[in-house]
Amino acid sequence: MADRILVFPCGSEVGLEIQRAFRGVKGVCLIGASSIDDHGAQVYENYVGDLPFVSDKRFGERFIETCRKRNVDYVFPAHDEVMLVLSRLLEGTQFVLIGSSAEVIRICRSKSLTYRTLSGVVRTPRIFNRKQISDSDFPLFLKPDKGQGSRGVHIARSFKELDFYLERNSDLLILEYLPGEEFTVDCFSDASGNLRFCGARSRDRIRMGIAVRTHRVPGDAFRPQAEAINTAIRPNGCWFFQVKQAVDGNPVLLEVAPRVAGSMALHRICGVNLPLLAYYRAKGIVCEILDNGPPAIMDRALDCGFALQLDYSDVYIDYDDCLVRDGGLDPELISFLVAAGNAGKRLHILSCHRGDLESELLNYGIRTWFDSIIHVQEGRSKADYIPEGEPAIFIDDSFSERAGVARARGIPVFAPDAVSALQSHPKSLSRSSLHAAGAIC
Numbered sequence: 001m002a003d004r005i006l007v008f009p010c011g012s013e014v015g016l017e018i019q020r021a022f023r024g025v026k027g028v029c030l031i032g033a034s035s036i037d038d039h040g041a042q043v044y045e046n047y048v049g050d051l052p053f054v055s056d057k058r059f060g061e062r063f064i065e066t067c068r069k070r071n072v073d074y075v076f077p078a079h080d081e082v083m084l085v086l087s088r089l090l091e092g093t094q095f096v097l098i099g100s101s102a103e104v105i106r107i108c109r110s111k112s113l114t115y116r117t118l119s120g121v122v123r124t125p126r127i128f129n130r131k132q133i134s135d136s137d138f139p140l141f142l143k144p145d146k147g148q149g150s151r152g153v154h155i156a157r158s159f160k161e162l163d164f165y166l167e168r169n170s171d172l173l174i175l176e177y178l179p180g181e182e183f184t185v186d187c188f189s190d191a192s193g194n195l196r197f198c199g200a201r202s203r204d205r206i207r208m209g210i211a212v213r214t215h216r217v218p219g220d221a222f223r224p225q226a227e228a229i230n231t232a233i234r235p236n237g238c239w240f241f242q243v244k245q246a247v248d249g250n251p252v253l254l255e256v257a258p259r260v261a262g263s264m265a266l267h268r269i270c271g272v273n274l275p276l277l278a279y280y281r282a283k284g285i286v287c288e289i290l291d292n293g294p295p296a297i298m299d300r301a302l303d304c305g306f307a308l309q310l311d312y313s314d315v316y317i318d319y320d321d322c323l324v325r326d327g328g329l330d331p332e333l334i335s336f337l338v339a340a341g342n343a344g345k346r347l348h349i350l351s352c353h354r355g356d357l358e359s360e361l362l363n364y365g366i367r368t369w370f371d372s373i374i375h376v377q378e379g380r381s382k383a384d385y386i387p388e389g390e391p392a393i394f395i396d397d398s399f400s401e402r403a404g405v406a407r408a409r410g411i412p413v414f415a416p417d418a419v420s421a422l423q424s425h426p427k428s429l430s431r432s433s434l435h436a437a438g439a440i441c
Contacts (some may be wrong), residue, residue, distance in 0.1 A: 002029040005074045005098070006067060007277065008051070008082060011038030013210055015078035015260035019043050021260075021268055021275035028279070029068055041303030046070075054085045067095050067303060071241075074098050074282060076275070080148045083227055083259055084109050098282045100235045100258035107233055111173055112145050117255070122225045122379075123246075124253045128174040129247050130166065133159075140171040148257075150209035178252055180245020184211065185222045186264050188238050188277050189230055190286070197274070197289050198226040199267045201431045203242075211263045212300040216270070222251065231257060237278035238264065264300040267291070306421035310412060314392040315340050316374075316382070316405075319351035320399045321414055333395070336423040337369060346371045350394075362377045383408035395419065 005022075007015050008031030016039065022030055032044025035053045037131075048066055052059045058131040067075065075082040075090060076098045087102035099105070107117050111394050115124040128140065141166050143153040152169065155177065156162035166172060188197040198219045207215035219226075222243065229241060239258040243251035264274045271292040282288050315337070318321055321331055328359065337347060347370045349357060357375065363368040383405045386392055394413045396403045414422065 002027050003027045003073045003283070004031060004071055005076055005277075006031045006033055006070065006072045006308070007040075007076045008033040008079055008086075009036075009038070009040070009079055009230075010034050010044050010047070010129050010319075011036070012078045012259050015040055016043060017262045017265055018078060018260055018275045020265065021273050022279075025276060033066065036267070039305055042307060054082055060089050063089065064093065064095075067093075070171045074279065074381055076279070078260065080109060080257065080259065081146075084402055092160075096282050098103070098259055098278050100239065103272055104233050104235050104258050108235075111143065116254055118232055118253060119228060119254075121228045122253050123250060124175040125178065126437070128176070130162075130174065131282075133162070135159075137176075138162075139177040143167075145171060147174055148209060150206065152437075153347060160215070176246070176252075178244040178246050180249060180256075182206075182242065182244045182254070183217065183222065183251065184214070184240055184261065184263065185219065185226055186238070186240045186241050186261060186267055186274060187226050187230070187235075188272075188274055188289070189234075189236050189280075191236065191281060191284070193230070193234055193236070195223075195227055195230045195268075197272055197277075197291070198223045198417065199272065201263065201266050205259070213298070214263050214266055215297040216266060216295060223254070225251065226315075230436030240264070263300070265310075267298055270294060270296055279381045288342065288367060299428070304420065308421055310393065312345065312391045313391050314348060314390055316347045316348045316350040316386055316392055316394045318382075318398070318401070319349055319353045319357065320395040320408035322395065323349070324360075325397075326390045329366070330416060330418055332423075334366075336419045337366075339423045341369060348372045348374060349378065350374045352376045352378075381405075381408065387410070393422075 005019050005028060007030060009015055011034050019030060022028055032038050032040045033044040033048040033051055035051050035375060037049055051066060054064055059250055074088060076303060077086050083099060084105050086097055090097045106407060114328045118124055128137065139155050139157045140162060142156055150358045156165060174428050178402060183200050183202055185200045185331050189193060190196050200217045200219040200222045201214045202217055203214060221435040236260040237262055240261045241256040242254040245256055246252050260275050267274060270358045271290050277287060323330060342348060349370050351357065355372050358367065376382055381404050382401055386405065386409050388409060392411050396402050397416055406413045
């Protein structure tokens with residue numbers, strides 16, 4: 001029986017990384033849940049998109065009801081505020097929260113409380129009182145006591161700027177400005193409280209508080225801080241902290257977060273899957289951690305997800321300059337054909353190729369994938385070989401061929417660049433198969 005893990009909110013960067021981290025893991029069924037219609041719907045086969053926001057008075061009742069209806073075993077929070085709410089809501093229920101205790105989450109949710117708790121344990125930024133500031137203290141860094149990413153942060157270079165920002169939010173913390181490099185240190189603590197992993201990465205390029213370009217750096221320099229934080233507040237599972245270098249070059253704590261970070265993927269591709277380790281920790285499984293350890297860089301950008309509501313039984317695809325181009329198979333088309341075959345679609349080569357298609361497909365090792373190999377005779381249209389009324393799609397690099405098939409058969413036609421929309425999500429393959437998968441999981 002698979003463990004059923006509800007990820008909420010599943011469309012956050014954290015939720016999307018959790019989904020990637022569990023890809024191919026046996027014995028687990030992920031259920032994505034969200035309060036808004038977001039990207040989670042594109043990547044989670046099992047999706048709940050109608051939960052209230054955590055600030056809504058109906059949230060607690062609806063969330064527990066959803067967990068019961070979906071036979072949830074574990075809940076994986078994917079947002080700081082959600083983590084705090086769920087740590088209290090799930091206490092005393094049968095649903096296991098994958099994460100730290102409510103007290104650890106409470107401390108980490110407030111920057112000022114984090115600094116007070118860890119003052120003297122690690123170096124924390126100097127906090128200023130507005131009345132004690134002098135000209136020599138500028139520039140100053142302002143940020144909300146509760147928040148995530150870079151939302152609501154400012155640099156004040158004068159009293160005028162300082163008062164401008166404070167008038168708009170009097171709760172901003174006034175902190176020393178740290179001009180140096182910024183690093184994130186991803187950690188894992190086991191059930192006995194031992195720090196089992198400490199991996200550091202740079203924050204080379206940041207967008208909306210997310211490190212969209214990051215590279216691994218030696219973690220040994222940050223291990224004393226990690227050990228000290230681990231001993232002081234006792235987080236469990238995966239967690240991280242961020243530091244920034246002060247004028248003297250020494251790292252100063254910015255924040256601690258007892259959750260998955262979206263860019264933990266950098267360590268995952270090197271063998272350390274922190275979200276998966278957090279699940280195993282919650283399940284009581286002791287794991288060996290193997291860090292392959294190569295230098296690695298991760299660069300992120302906005303990606304696209306599509307949900308085409310198509311029902312089709314057959315795929316007709318061109319060969320030359322389509323399935324095969326630049327002397328080899330097109331990787332994206334091959335990926336789509338694998339997904340379509342797994343979904344029970346019939347696959348057909350439909351080509352004017354004058355060589356020995358059978359032999360060439362055998363050489364590529366994909367002959368058995370296709371239900372038929374159709375040679376288009378000279379002077380005939382490819383539409384002639386697609387049965388009228390058949391629920392099919394047609395893929396070809398030639399616009400004239402696509403236009404001819406679309407006009408003659410009235411079926412959806414696609415250029416190779418559009419195939420990513422077909423394999424983004426099972427919805428693109430079959431609405432019925434999506435519902436069936438949701439019922440089974």
